[in-house]
Amino acid sequence: MATDWQILTNLISLAINVGLIYFAVRLFQVFKGAIMGKPWLYIVPGTLALAAGSCFLLFYYVFDFIAIGHFIATAFQLIGGALILIGFYIQHRSWTRRS
Numbered sequence: 001m002a003t004d005w006q007i008l009t010n011l012i013s014l015a016i017n018v019g020l021i022y023f024a025v026r027l028f029q030v031f032k033g034a035i036m037g038k039p040w041l042y043i044v045p046g047t048l049a050l051a052a053g054s055c056f057l058l059f060y061y062v063f064d065f066i067a068i069g070h071f072i073a074t075a076f077q078l079i080g081g082a083l084i085l086i087g088f089y090i091q092h093r094s095w096t097r098r099s
Helices: 004-031 037-062 067-095
Strands: none
Touching: 004 037, 037 067
């Protein structure tokens, strides 16, 4: 059974991830169609995957799912982190491109 601290930290993590999704979508709307639009095509789904991973982890702790729930949560967070990293890398490359 999960401890209260595990559930609380996962709830806070989920709330933070929802905030990340909100601002990622807002920034994507600002940058859409411009050179900065491409990185945010990776960052937005990455934040969604992070939030999905947080949801699975929260369900794993609250409802005491089987071990596959922890694996699914970790896989979603891994994919989300990789997508965000790719998006940040593309944005960094476009900001530091030398003429």
